[in-house]
Amino acid sequence: MGPPSPAGAGAVDATDGVRVKVSNRYVEIKNGIFELTLSNPDGIVTGVRYNGVDNLMEILNKEDNRGYWDLVWNPPGQKTGIFDVIKGTEFRIIYHDENQAEVSFTRNWDPSLEGKAVPLNIDKRFIVLRGSSGFYTYGIYEHKEGWPDFGLGETRVAFKLRKDKFHYMALADNRQRIMPMPDDRLPPRGQPLAYPEAVLLVDPINPDLRGEVDDKYQYSCEDQCNNVHGWMSFDPPIGFWQITPSDEFRTGGPLKQNLTSHVGPTTLAMFLSAHYAGDDLSPVFTNGEYWKKVHGPVFMYLNSSWDGSDPTMLWEDAKVQMMIEKESWPYSFALSEDFQKTEQRGCISGRLLVRDRYIDDEDLYASGAYVGLALPGEVGSWQRECKGYQFWCRADVDGSFYIRSIVTGNYNLYAWVPGFIGDYRLDATLTIASGDDIYLGDLVYEPPRDGPTMWEIGVPDRSAAEFYVPDPNPNYINRLYINHPDRFRQYGLWERYAELYPDSDLVYTIGQSDYSTDWFYAQVNRKVDDNTYQPTTWQIKFTLDSVSPGSTYKFRVALASSARAELQVFFNDQNRGVPHFATGLIGRDNAIARHGIHGLYWLFNINVDSAWLVQGMNTIYLKQPRNQSPFQGLMYDYLRLEGPCGC
Structure with missing residues (x-):
């Protein structure tokens, strides 16, 4: 893991081992850098103690409205989604030694819950590593054969931070700013606009924001760029960052747009949503089909600085940590058997060319092409695919591509090439087995073309x-x-x-x-x-x-x-x-x-x-x-x- 913070994490001992304390109501995990408190057996993040601050979570909120997994689901025939904060009913320590702790909060479904709870077994996991300034979380969702049909509209992890401290939000080098307070969105400080998410700030607490519009959708991001975002406190200077090291568990491909951070202060890890797509991106499970998927792990990174005068210092460090996390993927320390490690996965490579005789007599390099694997389907179906894993890369200038760390299974290979219309699909189902390194050679995409x-x-x-x-x-x-x-x-x-x-x-x-x-x-x-x-x-x-x-x-x-x-x-x-x-x-x-x-x-x-x-x-x-x-x-x-x- 990288260093805990740009200038040290304050008066802590980063060499401390990982300790776990379990009581009737809470599970506390600490490693000398920070302390994570989870409700027992719900598995809600009720507290994060770091750098002299007792709790980075919003202490004015009820404990189950601070850091939580949630989903929106609907039974057959019901249009309106049911919002469900996922609370575990059983707590287990999966593993604990001085270098690592992984804990589990499970909620299992049985027929007595039909119509009352989403028909899924859900296992929420949290991981703390020695010397690591942050915690990981991931979830395993399972729908068994014979269980009721249902639709899944959204699932994510949400964190509500302290509004008295976290005022500066960053999503990208050119998308960061001092944000309004949540109170600014309520009348009379805020005036609702054409839909509830958009509010005109008529009398904000910070007068510099008067006359601006706040809307969480203004901070959306394509998944291909949605790797790190979060909030900074200036007093003391602390960053709270949500890092997503891989897109493999997110639906709809690299261009799918999702929410990131927004006024709250809230930060989100979106796994599945219909945003910018509609019902096409809301999976429906019918005929008792079996489905199992791992969402995450994602990393909640904490950093701090002795000098709070330059907020970009924390942002730059968060970007470095994001690259460390990406290079560490797939994580070797996540212990669920359902999360495949590097040696269990496969790779695929080749070169994509474009043939358009009205442009050039020779095949062209598919420079910068998006090349990916998704569940088998029709040409272009990857952008509506929402049940499996997807693995994407950008081709080199000569059209060469190499996709690493692919979860085993059956896929189609899809592509599209900026500068050309339409979609490519290799007319074969590819089976990826553990250890595979498949070379496909030259593939040729012929974009739609009938004349000059x-x-x-x-x-x-x-x-x-x-x-x-x-x-x-x-x-x-x-x-x-x-x-x-x-x-x-x-x-x-x-x-x-x-x-x-x-x-x-x-x-x-x-x-x-x-x-x-x-x-x-x-x-x-x-x-x-x-x-x-x-x-x-x-x-x-x-x-x-x-x-x-x-x-x-x-x-x-x-x-x-x-x-x-x-x-x-x-x-x-x-x-x-x-x-x-x-x-x-x-x-x-x-x-x-x-x-x-x-x-x-x-x-x-x-x-x-x-x-x-x-x-x-x-x-x-x-x-x-x-x-x-x-x-x-x-x-x-x-x-x-x-x-x-x-x-």
Whole structure:
């Protein structure tokens, strides 16, 4: 393990052995650096004593609302999820010597609990190591054959820290700031906005924050970047960090977005959620299927500094510790047989090439491709997969990839390549056994392509970030995101569309318009009044010197997001009774309301009869007809018109 803190952990003896004390109500584990107190047999983190502070947890909260595992589940046919703080009913010491303690809090299901508790056996584990400034936690969930059906909407670990001490939050080098107090979100200090998570700070305790918007979704993060986040206290200077060393147990792949830390002060380790995806990412267990999965371990890291003048010191140290944890994965010290160690796992490698003869006569390197293993499924199914493990890497500049430490089992290999549309899947099921090091050689991805590019809008990268993201309404800003690469995280940007286009909708002219300034980041409804929204129809205008009669063109539309929306496409006739193409109602990712620049990815390949086109000026109409709310809408990733083959 790394050093306990940037400048020592205070007056402690980091060489102390690990000690465990068990009483009727509590389990206390200490190692000379910190002391962890867990309720017995619930397994709730009631206290963390560190660096002269008796408890880093929020002492004003009840003990079961400080540090806890929770989940949201629903019985068959019940839409509303049931929130459940997971409390153990049996405590065990799995292992204890002077170098390590691992304890377990289990809650087992039996038929008498049907309808009252989620039908899972849950084993929550906590680990403290000698010389380590922090503790690990992981959970083993099991659903047995013959047990009732259920849906799982979310599961996570949450920590509520002391609001009198932890005021500075950090998620990334460019995403950290002094945060509001939880009291600031309540009337009269806070004014609720369009949904409960968003609050305007009208009279915050810290007057410097007056006029800002606070919304926990402004601090979301893609899982591929969600490795360390947390809070700092300045007096005394202490950091409390949540480190996730691997994404293997998180669902939905590397682009899945999750909550991190937010006002509370709260820090979360999200394992499974429907955020930015909808019900597609909520697994449903039916027909008594057997399922077992290990969530974690994740590491709660504590650090401190003699000099509290520079908060970045604690953040920089937390990033170093995060790299140490990642390099230590999979942990050798986690003792559950269900958590596979390095020697039990396998590896896979190869090289991915891209074949697009309309771009190059030679195969291209799939530079920077996302390559991963997930449960067997359809092409692209990894982004909706939510029961198994996933293992991802980024390919090198020559398309080479190497995926290490894969849990044994059956997988498909999936990939997608920035700069190209669509998804790759190797047409074979791969079985990973312990000790395997499988070399797949050269794999070739042929992205969708029928003819030459006549024009294109955007960049195929599964994000709408390259399009026009407006400045926020000055009455609803988060100052963190002013002049920030993530400017899309500001509140209320959807309302800016109606201000830019008060009477008519967006018109984009190929060869004249610039997608970075002329293509709004989201196709949203136009607000007419407080309760009325008008659907919008965007236009793409382009000129054809000639039309090849009796041939088929191809219009490819890649969506970065859809929120209870529909895309209808008309070619040169927006008044025909039936659109030339329609998706039907798709998507529940809520990325517009939740300040995401993407949700789930959709690709539509539309055959265009040459009879729909004309020589000269053509117009494609893109209509989003669903208009019950301001948050229904689409984000585009990329649009391309291809000519007929050989034209």
